[in-house]
Amino acid sequence: MFFFKLFIWFNLRQVQHHRWRALAVVLGIALGAAVFTGVRISVHASLGAFTRSMDAITGRADLVVTQPGGRVPEDLVARLRRLPGVTDVSPVMTTYTRPAEGGRPFLLVGIDPLLDRHLRDWNRVDPGDEEADWERLVAEPFTLLAGETLAAQAGWTTDARVVLSHRQGDTPFTVAGRITMDGLGKAANGRMAVCDIATFQEFTGTSGYVDRIDIRLADPGTDPGPELTRLMGNGLRLGSPGALKQSGQGMIRAYQVNLSFLSFTSLFVGMFLVYSLVALNAASRRHELAILRAVGASARSVYWLFIGEGALYGLAGWLVALPLGSFLVRYLLEGISSTISTLFVRVHVDRLALAPWEILISLGLTVAVAMLAAVQPAREAAGVPPREVMTTTRHQQGGRSDIRRLALGGLGCILLVLPLAHLPGVNGVPLPGYLASLLLFTGFALLAPWMLQQVGRRLQPLTARRAGGPAHLAAGYVRDSLARLAIAVGALITAVALFTALVVMVRSFRHTVEIWVAQTISGDLFVTTRMAETNRVWEPLPPEVVAYLAQHNEVALVPNRRFSLSHDGHPYQLEAMDFAAFQEFGHFFWLQGDDELIPRLIRGEGVLISEVFAHRNGMAAGDLFRTQLQGRTLTWKVLGVVRDYRTHGGVVFCSLDDLAARMDGLAWGGVRIFFRDRDRELDAAVARLRDDLVLRFGDRLDMMRGQALRAAVLRIFDETFAITTVLLIIALLVAALGIATILTMRVLERARELNTIYALGGSRGQIRRMILWEALYIVTVGEFLGLLCGFGLSYLLVFVINRQSFGWTFLYGVDWAALALSLPLIVATALLAALPAMRLAVKTSPAALLREFGN
Amino acid sequence: MIPIRYKRWLLALLLAVISAAALPVASDDDAGYHTVTGPCDFEFPRDHGAHPGFRTEWWYYTGNLRAADGARFGFQLTFFRHQLRPADDRRQWPQPASSWRTEQIFLAHAALTDIGAGRHYQAEDIARGVLDLAGVETRAQDVRVFLRDWEAVIGPRGHALAMTGAEFGFDLHLAPAKDPVAHGDRGYSRKGTDPARASCYYSFTRLKTSGTLRLMGRRFEVEGLSWMDHEYSTAPLEPGIRGWSWFSLQFDNGMELMLFLLNLKAGGYHPASSGTLVAPDGTTTAVTSDHIQAEALRQWKSPHSGGEYPVAWHLRVSAPDLDLRITTTVDDQEMIAAQSAGVTYWEGSVTAQGRLEGQEVKGRGYMELTGQVQAMDERL
């Protein structure tokens, strides 16, 4: 108890006394904590929405029958129902569809309400005639029950007539009722509708097959038995319903770790602030510490007083972070959930669940980080010998050997980065990559004092000649107060490094994607069946469309067919394409192999795999690729590896003709259209063809102009980096805050000396310039080291972290223009951050300064 | 857990079927369905099969069996067919229609009463009549009514019943000792004042039964007597009728009695209440309501639903001369649809004793009591 009393008397009152310093530090830590918490809560919300949706769809199934790359024959349902030990068998079909009048896609679930009755629940929104609802769903074609969110967003009421769009064309539906956000109604966060399986099949034109069959066993613990396994012939797969959920959750969690790491850098920068303030307090109160020790306080109490001070900043920062974070989270949530939808799995998040565990994590982490930052100053404070109570002279700290030792430690950290960068990631989370990044930051921060010393030593004679007294004095001060300044520099290094690395990465990424888009996504018009992309299911194009297109002489067609499959639990696409036609108009972005391989590919001698596929599955050219497709086992040799930046996993490219031969025929799923005559009015020609196709087959096809598609791809990538930019800006903000705080502290600390200079005839201008020079030294060193660190980090981001978390790498390219433009901007910001210090130095009267430090 | 509302729907459907009424809809919705307005003139084996076009149809087997060790059992296996929409609605079906598209729904209900142990077991299932999930099919001379792996095959040499559930199951062979009996006027069985409130109704009143029965992992070789009803209709129950009490009794003198009482909300029985007495040679005598006097001797209150069922009866008929006392073998034979939510009817094994045309008789049979929990003519 007494410890808290002492803490209040000794530390809290000091903090109160210098509340502006403390506030700056608390704000810095709060920004970091807010970003961290905001990011975690946002990803948590996405994860929750995804899990709820998956659970809602999975229901109480114990087993699921699927057909990789295809569908499950519906006559299996009756056979499965007759197996002993099987209590329920329910066919399920899902697709994304959208109102024909436009609007976002929603999830349509088709089930047999009778067979499904023990697997999934739902409730009607309006109390009333539920029985009639159900009877109607089964008895009346094209009726649906709309999820609460969908009904609210689309303004659907019971008995409303709505027209839905799918590959069969537009179909009018009747809303038989609305269901609440319970059970199945939670799927896609309520942006869903349920219809009878017959309606579903008629709407989507899928007869004879269902997407999957859910099975419930009398005793879920038992082995399903040989009868069940025997029914699984012909390429059917019997799996756990959780597999899909787990792979999706795994991807979101990996992304959470990635974002947590990035947002943690803000907290990391905030840590420097805590360190600097606690260190300042410990150093400026040395004599008071000696008194405390002399009157009987133990070294341990003193140590904990300062750890407590760190914890106090952490706690206060966290408290401030809560409202800040709740504001931030609104922005983050949308960005993060849309990124997850783009990159991994579709999620619908429109609400934030209270995540006490996440809030506790952020509290724990923030306080822990702040306490950790206070450890070194606290140790120094505890080491103050009580005999200093007898002396009045100030203690000089930071010996030369210390600095060298720190520098060597820093170098060691940096050297460790290289081997770490080569370690593989853990479950798609690039932990070694992150560790390497942290070591890089730490290493450069440790190098900072030595660098400052060198710069001070080199600059002092130089500046004396060139810039006169103030610069000379400033250089001297920098040299003499390395330890403290190193902290400011450390914060700056981290921020600049992060900035540089992200600029480099974004540039490399975008540049590479631009090349890829231009080379590989070539084409004037892309035609697929309606909603094919949204559903990631590419049904055959209607034959009349193919026939019609084939008549056109002025266009060349590059047909393809895609299948969504998974390899060792990693989702990927098998894309069968007409290599010969593609070769005329586009190119692969080769990583292994070159265009020479195309003839072999055309002959079906092997396949190309994308970089993402190669990394995820540890495969390279020369390996054998084996997959199950609609009950057939396909084996090819991998001939080459190409870059590919389409989302949702890797791609395997095979020859359309070859696959057609192996599968006994294969219809086109999509076609790219190239106009042979490139010179004439291309836009007009594309528009004409498009209009023509719309008129003939409009509601059954999705068409996209090549240009629009390429722009869309780039836009998606830009959106993905929106979150990163927020994190970056906040890290820079915290660093600027750090510089301002530390310089201000420096001024306060040296108030007497500054006043002496003033008393000895130095002008206010000279003092101001001295502080400016000091800031300049700090910023220069910080920026230089930050730049170095940033290049290292950018290497890690491009070749290690991106590869381990997303599976792709990019052509390394530095955006010199952006750097050249922004680095001086950082210098300017840092100097701007010195302004309060400069004003303080010349504003405060000597008497006030004396009071500040007198006792 | 199945949501209550959903269960209620299933129950509603089940009860609607049992009550020879369709889903709770007004009678002018009968448009498009066939109706029963006169003699049915059954022709077998054709009429053992399904009668699509009529809204509701059932094949109803009950029986009392005895195992080699003397243990007594009652069993019930019922298949219901329910048509959701008139056949004309098919014209509005999308083309090509999904193979799941149908207006025919099948329900099956099975129960087993372990009379010695005083326990009652039940199971139910439901599926639409497509894709081999459920249906009625005719193969040569055989008519097969099935749902999942439950089935009743009616052939020239008898009926074969098969049922498998989690707790119990049976495989039984039923050999008719008499030809099927058409009730009412050549099968035209009136259920209300309006001539269209009627069903086509025939029974196998004496089926010699043998086979195996499985209960909680034990097997019993059994023998006994069963009863089969086949009935189809479109009309819902007449307003004002609360429910009914239905009896099927087989006597040791070779005679059988079918009797149903339509209980009026206002009290007493609807004049359409009637029965059929079957002589040992198969000749029938109609029993009309004006000759019936029925008195409930004992009420049993269900601990599950709270419904009060008259489980002991004193039944007197003046022509033909009948005086019977009927009691349950086990009181709790309440049927719980969808293994759950509020029991609404009672169906179980009974014994009868008394006088039949001056002769002392003993008998066994089945009794069905409805309308105790909720009136059957009302919407649920």
Place this chain on the structure above:
Amino acid sequence: MNHEAMTDTIIFARDLTRIYPLGVNEVVGLNQVDLMIAAGEFVVLKGASGSGKSTLLSLVAGLDAATRGQLQVAGRDLLRMTESQKTAFRRDVVGMIFQSFNLLPTLSVQENVCLPALLAGVPLADATRRADRLLDWLGMSARRGHRPAQLSGGEMQRTAIARALISQPPLILADEPTGNLDSKNGDMVIERLRDLNREQGHTVVIATHSDQADPFATRFIHLRDGAIQSDQGPC
């Protein structure tokens, strides 16, 4: 107070030496000092700046550690103490008074006085009662809520005396207690120390340049270059 101590030796030093490293050189702070001070004495240490007065006091107070020799204070061997024992020793055995007062600026007068007692685990209420009694005795009652910065030099030193007394230590060490005070305040401080010695039996050791304490001294010890030059008993 501690009446048995009246006849006991409270400070015993033999061959007490303290050498400070200063870069590559060494500075001898105290050189082979032999000393015995009995409980109840009022000792005045004299000597020029750097003669070793402060070094001797800080060794006796447990603030600093001797390079070699023996030192026992109130029966405890200071050279063999652990850090935590020394911390307890400073709290319980000695009360220190400094030339520059050494009050904690963030604490009020009362809190400064309470501090050692609280560190020793005395409940706050008890410590406050004791502090108020001492402040009353020193004429500081009206000032007890003030911060050190709001006090005059004399008031600060009286606060420091109260702080030195709060744990009722048998030994009071004062290092130039009047050095920063005018003569009136200086006299008052010395008188209080005399009262403590005469009326309450505290052993008092004062290191001072001034002669304000001379009339009350039972013993004068002159130090020069870290060694005892003369040791005169009571006149």
